[in-house]
Amino acid sequence: MSPYIVILSTGSELTAGRSLDTNSGWIANQLFELGWKVKKFITLPDDPNLILKELQSLKDLAKELPVLGIMTGGLGPTEDDYTLETVLKLTGKTSYSIEKAKLRLTKIYEARGKEYKDILPNVFRQTFVPEGCKTLDNSVGIAVGFIESLGENSYLVCMPGVPSEMTEMFKRRLVPELKKLYPRENLNQRTKWLWNIGESLFQNDFIEPNRDEFFKDAEWGVTANRGYIKCIFQSTNESLLETIVHRLETQYPKIISEDVFQYVHEQLSKMGLTISVAESCTGGLLGKKLTEPSGSSAYFLGGCLTYSNEMKTSLLGVPKETIESFGAVSVEVATAMVKGLCERTGSTYGISITGIAGPLGGTEVKPVGTVCIGLREPSGEISVHQYIFPGNRESIRENASNTAFFLLYQSLKK
Amino acid sequence: MSPYIVILSTGSELTAGRSLDTNSGWIANQLFELGWKVKKFITLPDDPNLILKELQSLKDLAKELPVLGIMTGGLGPTEDDYTLETVLKLTGKTSYSIEKAKLRLTKIYEARGKEYKDILPNVFRQTFVPEGCKTLDNSVGIAVGFIESLGENSYLVCMPGVPSEMTEMFKRRLVPELKKLYPRENLNQRTKWLWNIGESLFQNDFIEPNRDEFFKDAEWGVTANRGYIKCIFQSTNESLLETIVHRLETQYPKIISEDVFQYVHEQLSKMGLTISVAESCTGGLLGKKLTEPSGSSAYFLGGCLTYSNEMKTSLLGVPKETIESFGAVSVEVATAMVKGLCERTGSTYGISITGIAGPLGGTEVKPVGTVCIGLREPSGEISVHQYIFPGNRESIRENASNTAFFLLYQSLKK
Incomplete structure (x- = not known):
């Protein structure tokens, strides 16, 4: 009761x-x-x-x-x-x-x-x-x-x-x-994060089709965040929760995660890896987030804020011609940024972010919200991921820095 | 009504x-x-x-x-x-x-x-x-x-x-x-910020002694923030508000300001000045705050996140011996950081922050909360300001980055 x-x-x-x-x-x-x-x-x-x-x-x-x-x-x-x-x-x-x-x-x-x-x-x-x-x-x-x-x-x-x-x-x-x-039965809980998917799409694609099978004996809740939604399931039936999470993982293998902030912190600490960042449009937000947990000095070395094009060249060695040919927000510049960064810091992981946070600066081809995130992995491999994030300036910057954590999460999971 | x-x-x-x-x-x-x-x-x-x-x-x-x-x-x-x-x-x-x-x-x-x-x-x-x-x-x-x-x-x-x-x-x-x-008589308002002073001390030192003279026909309110309190005075009597603000300015000449975030943004834009940052314990928070307003690219060039001692040396040229002799959180290192920064970025203003955000790393002499902020002014003059900020890790980082804005405000006001 x-x-x-x-x-x-x-x-x-x-x-x-x-x-x-x-x-x-x-x-x-x-x-x-x-x-x-x-x-x-x-x-x-x-x-x-x-x-x-x-x-x-x-x-x-x-x-x-x-x-x-x-x-x-x-x-x-x-x-x-x-x-x-x-x-x-x-x-x-x-x-x-x-x-x-x-x-x-x-x-x-x-x-x-x-x-x-x-x-x-x-x-x-x-x-x-x-x-x-x-x-x-x-x-x-x-x-x-x-x-x-x-x-x-x-x-x-x-x-x-x-x-x-x-x-x-x-x-x-x-x-x-x-x-x-108020004595009562024990309740169990599972939390999973899904990236770049709207609350309403998730409800349509996952909750509705499974309503009869799952959600008579389990409760669900969704919290929308910048870049991801947090899905919470509760039930007294532990194996039902397992089934729900399994279905979720099967349906969304590429966008599912745990708490990426906690995971990245724990794994980088445990594995003795290091990381540095090169930030343009986020202006330091990713570095700030990486250094929120106490003990982050074990893996976070530092990095460069290269807001202006001149800084991209002088601090990170991004060739002027690359910026002129492809634009500051491009796969090529994000690649050069993260490459230059890791050469200078010697970190095992590197992240670069360059994008258009707006409200000004958007074009037909690269609208406000366009962000390129470069990831340098311990193997030396560099990949660049391009997004168009929704919302205003603050939202785009939050989305970009949170998504960088998701990319790190996926790499650390491999 | x-x-x-x-x-x-x-x-x-x-x-x-x-x-x-x-x-x-x-x-x-x-x-x-x-x-x-x-x-x-x-x-x-x-x-x-x-x-x-x-x-x-x-x-x-x-x-x-x-x-x-x-x-x-x-x-x-x-x-x-x-x-x-x-x-x-x-x-x-x-x-x-x-x-x-x-x-x-x-x-x-x-x-x-x-x-x-x-x-x-x-x-x-x-x-x-x-x-x-x-x-x-x-x-x-x-x-x-x-x-x-x-x-x-x-x-x-x-x-x-x-x-x-x-x-x-x-x-x-x-x-x-x-x-x-709900039309009502026009209410006038003045907002002033006071730095590094507690709400209760302010109430004791300013509100109580002036209660009869000022606060029969004026309302007051205080909002506590990280590093400063916002004092709001309201009245339909415009000249009473002027008197209150004048008394406040006389009583607190060294710690009073307007909205420093807005002022710094407007002045740097208007005067064609540039700024770069070198952040240790704040990990990017100051850069993030400086780039919150759209149009900040007019003055914010970028900078270096030098969380580890190695980065302070390799990215900013802080002599290893300076760190060894005085410690990473010291007037000497803050000076070397901001000097190295401005040599590399060529900005007119430079800010360096190095401190102990905690909860670990404090000592008897330099407790958790100790932060040195270096300011390089357009004249080339460098000054370092040392603080002991209260609260937890988040509070200390917020205090440090907000106080950097106050230092910029004071310099721009001169």
Whole structure:
């Protein structure tokens, strides 16, 4: 039995667009992997009336069906933290201070020095919870979380809004409680990526024809990204998932992958290979992505940003005549770029990107979105892959750099 | 008169936590700059019943007060796009296809090849809008947006969920309509950026002491970014805003700026200057940011990514001994990097970045976050600025590349 799940986040910085709420999505993702679907996210400013009204409607809904409300934020020490006060108004309960949390808070504040010790009394409210509720320890920060009853099989969970405190409390304290409150069967999951295919085409070609066979006992979801779509399948039936993935691999052998960012990072690290890049239209975006994971210095050497034609010649040795004859965005220039690059850096892998990111610079023959990606493999072999990517300047640059990872993935898989 | 504003985003990928809703925060931020506050964000899965229920309560609320609902998502071509259908159910209206959008869609799909042409009839629904509503053209993608009435002075705006399409539609089509629908006294606004100062310190040092004098007739807001905070002041009283900004400039002469990204782009273009970069820990992020605006090819030449020490020597000519004596993250290496860079590229401006992005590699003397930024100015003068940036790997890299723009800004201002 699954409850009707609502995730509620509070904070005026969220509804003013000054901060991005990453908590709700993170919680939803964790719940999804546990096999639960969220019915609604709500974000409210730090306004006790608006918050109370929302909690009241959750409580009303709980008269009809099991409701699970998961709320983050508003448990801090400042005057605009209203969660506890609002919950007490909702339930008519009183609150009490958790002795353990109070001791911990005192210790932390005393260690910080006198100015903090002086304001201690003002911050004790973080250690209060409603009487008779299940508490959730905070092993990262101060504020104590709690689970309050909303009616039969219905609960309101309150957790701090600081992501590091909330995620730890969720995984270590809340999940075990949820499993007791709402027991259910284990759910399995598979994720695959498909490249250069639209969501709607995938649905037409794969989901529809297999709807009766697969998707009565399995759930599917698709997330569109720049260059690829992420396909997620869930079921309690493990062998059904295997069958789905096998069908997917058979139908799309050339465009399927796992998480290419993770795979490229792991394989390059493991195999002791090195890589360098020569970027024109992406201006450094591929290098930036390659150096996102900590530890990328094990394989990423560096490279050249050759945005102007002069730089292609002076930094990479691309012959001026090649650029003049074929244009800066051409198979020939992409080849010369990656060749010159690897001669200079000595890396086992090399990638060159040259393209028209737009909005200006397109022609009939080479429209905006035309991108050539050169790949130099450890064998010394060079191949160039030409694309026409959709969307605006940002989209084309994202597509190009992500697709470079896919080319690396395919080469590393060989 | 301000309406009661609710931002509604739909998408099962959002409530499953597979994608992060950046639209709602972005819209709230834009509305804030127009002087409007948002009362609630709601996020729903692609479930027509849940969506209809939510729209119905908005319509009910509109009987009591002016309501503005701004909805994103669900206007796409697939079966889980329910926005139009739900709005029609809510209003009892019929829909019709916008001819211009249909022609545009046909052209795009035909260009993509036969398999896309074949599914054309299935995707025409994106060009439909409810009869008698105000339409919002989509100049980036396909789906047409619209404004539907919800009652007296109350409206529901529906826009596509793809951020690039939505933001363009919002700025170019929706804002002028909103200004007509909810006319209000002209609100003036000033935005200034302050570098390397925390939100709470700014509030203590500037807002609190000036609360009585300034902030009875002016609103203020702060957005924290990587390296800087954006301070926004709003008032109908233009001369009060001038006074506030003057006080700010007097109090923070060394850390204040305008929008450095825009300023650097405009000045470099206008003055016919050129720039190149030498990046270590940022791995290409600065080059990527410099090439975000279309037209950056007028001044951005390129540069070198020298992630490994060998590359610093081979690509930029940094003496091996300098790296050995002072370490790769040092004033000396940053100097040698930017010097070698400009000798090779011949650009008027040069920037070098070398630092410890972490989480590993920090020492007692040079902790994680230590970054040296070298600046070579048109005069040939080289200066190096050393920082310790806060946060994780991503934060440190963002801080470093943004601060490089601030240094350029200061130099261009001279």
